[in-house]
Amino acid sequence: MSETAIVDTGLGDAEDDDFDDLFEEASSELPEHRYTDRELSWLRFNQRVLELAEDPTVPLLERTNFLAIFASNLDEFFMVRVAGLKRRIVTGLAVPTNIGTPAQRVLEAIGREAHTLQERHARAWAEGVRPALEEEGITIAEWSELTDFERASLYEYFHDYVFPVLMPLAVDPAHPFPYISGLSLNLAVRVRHSRTGREEFARIKVPPMLPRLVRVPERDTDRVRYLPLESLIAQNLSELFPGMEVLDHHAFRLTRNEDMVIEEDETENLIQALEQELLRRRFGPPIRLEITDDMDDLTLGLLIEELDISEQEVYRLPAPLDQRALFQLSELDRPDLKHNKHVPVTAAAFAPTDSDSKHARADIFAAIRKGDVLVHHPYESFATSVQAFLEQAASDPHVLAIKQTLYRTSGDSPIVKSLIKAAEAGKQVLALVEVKARFDEANNIEWARILEKAGVHVVYGIVGLKTHCKIASVVREENGRLRHYTHVGTGNYNPKTSRIYEDFGLFTCDPVVGRDVTRLFNELSGYAIEKKFSRLLTAPLHLRKGLLRLIERERQNALAGKPARVRIKVNSMVDEQIIDALYRASMAGAKVDVWVRGICSLRVDLPGVSDNIRVRSVLGRYLEHARIFAFENDGSPEVFIGSADMMHRNLDRRVEALVQITRPAQITELTDYLDLAMDDGTATWHLGENGTWTRHRVDADGKPLVELQDQRMKFIQRRRSPRRTRTTT
Structure with missing residues (x-):
């Protein structure tokens, strides 16, 4: 195939109609039950994540990290997927799923599989990862295992840092049952009044701003031990309820519906509507209640009644709940328990040459003029490709305009800083910010306003659609003519996730792509409706x-x-x-x-x-x-x-x-x-x-099979030029 061959990707209206008829006729000949339900398939994906945590050949702290990823994934699944199914059932929109099964039956199947997976997840921690960590001198301790010195030191920490931010909330005729925020970890406490003998219930929220795993002071520096924060609070309940007898306490955690529905056609200001919806999301209905397996029936009955949740939505699990806390262990300086560190390399096309030696980086625009450049993150550096492209564009006096879509990034990102710098330098800068990116809405609104204040033209796309494409366009004056430099990628313009997300990106100055992307931006920022593109x-x-x-x-x-x-x-x-x-x-x-x-x-x-x-x-x-x-x-x-x-x-x-x-x-x-x-x-x-x-994982002889990501690292390393230097993202 020649380098200039281009497919005609447009479709005329008449051809569309013919194609629809052909599709419908052909599909009618296929078997009825030809799809796997998407929600059940997602659970099987998360099972694959769990299998990595169960695999003893995976480095130990990576296994710990996969346990935390599994927990985080499942939280989002309930907040969005399960919540969406329940909403359709409640509102009467319980249409069949893509396997032809009513949503209620799918919801029941999800419940069965999710219960099984959460129990398996708990066993993977208790029977696999936790004992292995202990063998390596990393322990999640019980209070009973601590010495008097350690308990005294932790009491000081509790008194200085934890006690001041705790807010015990009583439940009685004068104090209604408190609001339980989504994904918060809580202690349900039963106490008895010392004079009247009356039993009361109270709720304590485990402070999310404090480290979930509290480091135990150690005289033996070879060991690392932690105490879960909820255990530290539980051992000091008498400080919170003086004069009361503490009868019992149990941890619990609630998941709420955090799916968002905005009728954009009916709102005059998308940002205001989104901010209101973010407030509403905090009070979404409960969809899952996780409790420790030692919770008594009296406490559980009260929670079920007050939270208006069914017994089928209760997940009884061994402590500790919310294993997202295990992300904290990835901070340990134990390289022997992690994957070997991989340092991204500069893509061959962007490696500095002898003529670039006086500069910190290569001339990105000159490299692209030689031909399209394909980069593969995180094997090849985001910093010396995408980031350098935009930084050079912001500083280059010949660059007249920059246009970019932003779906997920951070406000302190060098990408955002480059756009601000370009706008302050007088360049035309357009940022299409997708403020509806799930769970990044508040963050995106905040830095969209920062961009606007810096003089960047900020737009929010087309009503009713999310802008998910990853495109950036730089217009540069060269020898009295304008040239378009374009980046089209598969991943977000996010330097942080570029270190762990595998993505490709294409840099090109092909005028065909430049025109396509310019037309697409015009459609996103104005009222143009493009019916045809050439290379997109x-x-x-x-x-x-x-x-x-x-x-x-x-x-x-x-x-x-x-x-x-x-x-x-x-x-x-x-x-x-x-x-x-x-x-x-x-x-x-x-x-x-x-x-x-x-x-x-x-x-x-x-x-x-x-x-x-x-x-x-x-x-x-x-x-x-x-x-x-x-x-x-x-x-x-x-x-x-x-x-x-x-x-x-x-x-x-x-x-x-x-x-x-x-x-x-x-x-x-x-x-x-x-x-x-x-x-x-x-x-x-x-x-x-x-x-x-x-x-x-292994062949018929028990020999390990090739690991694709390891092979890709080797491939990228092999094609490095002798002059290429290492860099970090």
């Missing part, structure tokens, strides 16, 4: 049908006896139309490979339908985040990268962008990367019957 596939208008058309071409090639193959890497594979197109391609003889990190509604156990489909999943030290779409095209592969997952929200309710890769070497690199993930010699999870996943 964009949602919500073109992306799904563009992909369907490309998949259909592979099907037709297979029927004609030509080479036919579809290779896709995504976070989630849910969209029914895309899945049905893959089934039809498989039935025609095309090979279909899907590499998915999380949810997968596609099945591989349908005889005569999915015979040519393979699905793999990779989890490891980095979070697989890149989206890649590769089509064989009769021996002349076409490859796209971008921001879109195969989900309804991405294809119908978000602005997404895929860019076509045209340099042959980069096409080969991406297809080789996809092939490595699908190779039977690579350690992956394989999707099998009934939506189950099986981990493949």
Whole structure:
């Protein structure tokens, strides 16, 4: 395939209608129960995370981290996924899921699987990770195990730092049952009045601003011991209830519905509406109650009644609750218990040359002018590619304008600072801020206002759509003409997550891409409605049908006896139309490979339908985040990268962008990367019957299989030039 070959990604209206008719007719021939439910598939993804925590070959503190990731993932699942199902049931919108099962039955199945997984998670800690940590001198201690000296030292800490911020709240006729905030850890305390003998109930919130694991003062420096903060509070309850007899205490934790619904068509000010919705979210209805397994029936009955929660929504677990606290252990300076440190390298194209020696970094614009540059994070540095691109643009007197989408980043990010610096220098700067990015809404509103005050033109996209595409455009004057430098990526412009998220990014000064991206920004910031792009596939208008058309071409090639193959890497594979197109391609003889990190509604156990489909999943030290779409095209592969997952929200309710890769070497690199993930010699999870996943780690002789992320590190290191120096993100 020539470097300048470009697919026509637009679709005319008449052709759209014909394509819809073709799709509906072909899909009617497929079996009815051809999808796995997305929510149950998500739970199986989190099970894969848990399997990493259970794996003794994974470094110990990494296993601890995976336990915390599992807990954090499950919290968000309940706050959003389960909450959404319950809302549809309560409001009468309990439409069938994509497996044709009523939402209520899916909710019951989720409850069963979630209970099983949480119990397994607790066992993984109690029977696996915790004893292993103790063997390495890292202990989560019980109060009874402490010496008098240690107890006295911890009492001083309690009195100086904990006691002043505690707020015990009584429950009696004069004090109604207190509001319990979502994801807060609490102690339910029963006390008896010493004079009247009357029993009372009180609630104490464990302060979230204090370290959850309190370091135990040690005379033996070889050991590290912690006491959970709730245990320290529990041992000093007499300080909080003087004159009362403490009868009992138990930890509990509540999860609330934190899904957000904003009718943008009916609001005049999106920011104000969003701020109001953020306040409302704090008071969402309860959807899960976690309690310690020693809680008595009297206390549990009171919580169920006051919180208006069902017994099926109660999760009885061994202490400690909320194992997100285990993230704290990752701060320990024990490199022997972690993955070997990987330092990202500067991409070959951006490595300083002899002519750049007087500068700290290479001339990014000169490098891009030599040809498209493809970078792979975190193996290749975000700091010396994306960050350097925007920093140079902000400082370069020849740069006239910068336009960028921002979905998730931090206010102190060098990316944001570069935009502010450019605006203060008099350049035209446009930042499209997605203030509806889930759980980052308040943060995004705050730094959007900071950008506005600095003179950046801040816009919030199109009503009713989230802007999820990752694009940046720099307009530079060169020899009396304007040149567009463009970055299209698969990940957020976030220096922090770039260290742990696997993502690709393309830098190009191809005028075709420059025009496409300029038109897309005009559509996002103004009233332009683009019907056609040249090297981009964009949602919500073109992306799904563009992909369907490309998949259909592979099907037709297979029927004609030509080479036919579809290779896709995504976070989630849910969209029914895309899945049905893959089934039809498989039935025609095309090979279909899907590499998915999380949810997968596609099945591989349908005889005569999915015979040519393979699905793999990779989890490891980095979070697989890149989206890649590769089509064989009769021996002349076409490859796209971008921001879109195969989900309804991405294809119908978000602005997404895929860019076509045209340099042959980069096409080969991406297809080789996809092939490595699908190779039977690579350690992956394989999707099998009934939506189950099986981990493949060793071969028939018991020899460990190749770790994909380790192989990628080696590949990037091998192609470094002799002059290339290490850098950090």
